[in-house]
Amino acid sequence: MNFVAAESPAFRTSLSGVPIKPLYGPADLADFSAQGEIGRPGQFPYTRGIHESMYCGRLWTIRQFAGFGRPRDTNRRFRFLLDQGQTGLSTAFDLPTLMGLDSDDPRSVGEVGRLGVAVDTIDDILALFDGVDLQKVSVSMTINAPAIVVMAFYLAAARQRGCDWRQLRGTIQNDILKEFHAQNEFVFPPEPSVRLVVDLIAFCTRYVPLWNPVSISGYHIREAGSTAQQELAFTLADGQHYVQKCLERGLSIDAFAPRLSFFFNAHNDLFEEVAKYRAARALWAEMIRDDYGAKSEASWKLRFHAQTAGCSLQAAQPEVNVVRVAYQAMAAVLGGCQSLHTNSMDETFALPSEQAVALALRTQQVLAHETGVTNTVDPLGGSYFVESFTHKMKQDADACFRAIADQGGMIAAVENGYFRRQIADAAFEYQTAVDRKEKLIVGVNSFQQPDRDPIAVMEIDPSTEPDQIASLQLIRQSRSRADVTRSLDALRHAAEHRDNVMPSLLQAADDRATVQECVDALADVYGRFRPAAAW
Known part of the structure; x- marks a missing residue:
């Protein structure tokens, strides 16, 4: 660029x-084939859209x-x-x-x-x-x-x-x-x-x-x-x-x-x-x-x-x-x-x-x-x-x-x-x-205005986190720990044997296993990724 x-x-x-x-x-389309390169809407190669209408x-x-x-x-x-x-x-x-x-x-x-x-x-x-x-x-x-x-x-x-x-x-x-x-x-x-x-x-x-x-x-x-x-x-x-x-x-x-x-x-x-x-x-x-x-x-x-x-x-x-x-x-x-x-x-x-x-x-x-803009296809x-x-x-x-x-x-x-x-x-x-102002952004590097009154923004209820944690802890107390352990063991087994893990995850969901419990079980088999530096 x-x-x-x-x-x-x-x-x-x-x-x-x-x-x-x-x-x-x-001249910019000298070698251009309207039929071959764009065709009609709903027809290969779908340049003009995947549906005819x-x-x-x-x-x-x-x-x-x-x-x-x-x-x-x-x-x-x-x-x-x-x-x-x-x-x-x-x-x-x-x-x-x-x-x-x-x-x-x-x-x-x-x-x-x-x-x-x-x-x-x-x-x-x-x-x-x-x-x-x-x-x-x-x-x-x-x-x-x-x-x-x-x-x-x-x-x-x-x-x-x-x-x-x-x-x-x-x-x-x-x-x-x-x-x-x-x-x-x-x-x-x-x-x-x-x-x-x-x-x-x-x-x-x-x-x-x-x-x-x-x-x-x-x-x-x-x-x-x-x-x-x-x-x-x-x-x-x-x-x-x-x-x-x-x-x-x-x-x-x-x-x-x-x-x-x-x-x-x-x-x-x-x-x-x-x-x-x-x-x-x-x-x-x-x-x-x-x-x-x-x-x-x-x-x-x-x-x-x-x-x-x-x-x-x-x-x-x-x-x-x-x-x-x-x-x-x-x-x-x-x-x-x-x-x-x-x-x-x-x-x-x-x-x-x-x-x-x-x-x-x-x-x-x-x-x-x-x-x-919806009156005609690919205007x-x-x-x-x-x-x-x-x-x-x-x-x-x-x-x-x-x-x-x-x-x-x-x-x-x-x-x-x-x-x-x-x-x-x-x-x-x-x-x-x-x-360098070679690309202009309105209000940022051009056409600026003095600060005005802030707009109203949404605020998250501070009770969200404690409420969610309390709800999760009640689930942990009410579910069958034996069922959860059994379903997570089955999940690890499926991952180890390269079986499709979806059936095991569905059972884990029914047993009220948590997202992290399932992810941790998979990580026991797959490990966790640490990326190399980009440079």
């Missing part, structure tokens, strides 16, 4: 540093991210959002849960329920979704290292409520590779971590066929400072690695590939983001059909959720975040997302307030019903600029794929710090451009 001063009329760059010409025309037939799922406090607190927010017209639930877990820790672990002090909802046992899952018809509402859960544990708790809770697993719809993130690249919420070493991802894919393919058992995520890679090109390439490379491991397990490509889903960032540069999404669909379709021999069209289609860029939100003039989010959401929709979360303006200060999250929800509703298709940018995205992603192969493949690149170095270098270049 070579950033050039924004004031120069002859030289501009995208947010990720791609040089942008003042004008695009037929796209939003003319059905809107994207409006899925606002929510989670804080105790399960009953988040349950109230879920009900509020559904009452306001949200069409799917998306669950944020607190840091202890994300790290596989119970609320009463000493390392959890001060974090219980702070940045998401606290979940320790199946009882918490039952309370979290109390009154929600799990066979009618699509549920998303953002969790990775202990994802298979939480999914087992969810399925056990659904079974207790009499739900048919074959009717459950939703997604669990379960993308551990991007944790090694960017977010750092990992527990086990890379190889057994990926094995757990495949365990869940295999189990859901057989027993929960409408569920997406992994959401291959570029969002956090971008939040860590990557370019759009790196986000695209690293995400698809992660997906390719999961596919390879599923095939090695003996799964049929057309049995599991249709339920693989993706999660991308929606950042500020509208056309770069649109090009990224369009390129992602084409690259994935070509990879799954041509490299892995999938026969089903459902396997070729890249389905993705988008979330507006949390890293773009600013504490200065926070109301301007509403504008940023609206443009980012438009990029996701013009790029053909299947579901969308819009961030709230106050998230630089705290978890979103009810008023702020309602405004973020209204942003999507205005976009869907007032702007006209930017055929644009000299957009098609040229999409083609450039594909070329840059191919170069990244080759670089990963040169490292020795995915696991080798994770272990030698390749992904971390690439992302850190990109983040440094961008911040340098901001510091």
Whole structure:
């Protein structure tokens, strides 16, 4: 990336540093085949969208991210959002849960329920979704290292409520590779971590066929400072690695590939983001059909959720975040997302307030019903600029794929710090451009205003942590310790013998084992990961 001063009329760059010409025309698509490279919506390679009618037939799922406090607190927010017209639930877990820790672990002090909802046992899952018809509402859960544990708790809770697993719809993130690249919420070493991802894919393919058992995520890679090109390439490379491991397990490509889903960032540069999404669909379709021999069209289609860029939100003039989010959401929709979360303006200060999250929800509703962007499929298709940018995205992603192969493949690149170095270098270049005012951020390095009165923000009830701990201790006292010990021993045995651990985890959930007890049992077999320095 070579950033050039924004004031120069002859030289501009995208947010990720791609040089942008003042004008695009037929010469930029001299070797471009409209039929071969973009085709029609709903047809290979799906550059123009995975459905023929796209939003003319059905809107994207409006899925606002929510989670804080105790399960009953988040349950109230879920009900509020559904009452306001949200069409799917998306669950944020607190840091202890994300790290596989119970609320009463000493390392959890001060974090219980702070940045998401606290979940320790199946009882918490039952309370979290109390009154929600799990066979009618699509549920998303953002969790990775202990994802298979939480999914087992969810399925056990659904079974207790009499739900048919074959009717459950939703997604669990379960993308551990991007944790090694960017977010750092990992527990086990890379190889057994990926094995757990495949365990869940295999189990859901057989027993929960409408569920997406992994959401291959570029969002956090971008939040860590990557370019759009790196986000695209690293995400698809992660997906390719999961596919390879599923095939090695003996799964049929057309049995599991249709339920693989993706999660991308929606950042500020509208056309770069649109090009990224369009390129992602084409690259994935070509990879799954041509490299892995999938026969089903459902396997070729890249389905993705988008979330507006949390890293773009600013504490200065926070109301301007509403504008940023609206443009980012438009990029996701013009790029053909299947579901969308819009961030709230106050998230630089705290978890979103009810008023702020309602405004973020209204942003999507205005976009869907007032702007006209849903009236036609892929309205930017055929644009000299957009098609040229999409083609450039594909070329840059191919170069990244080759670089990963040169490292020795995915696991080798994770272990030698390749992904971390690439992302850190990109983040440094961008911040340098901001510091030099080569990239302008309204209210931060340009168009500044004196400090004004702070906006009202949400505060977590101070009783959350002691209440959650007290609830957990009551569960420990009332359950059968012998049953818990037996189910955890079975879990260790399954891990040691490389059996699918889901059946053992379901039994552990029924016996009211905790998240940390299950994670610790797996760590007894797999060990814990300590990453090498990136430099």
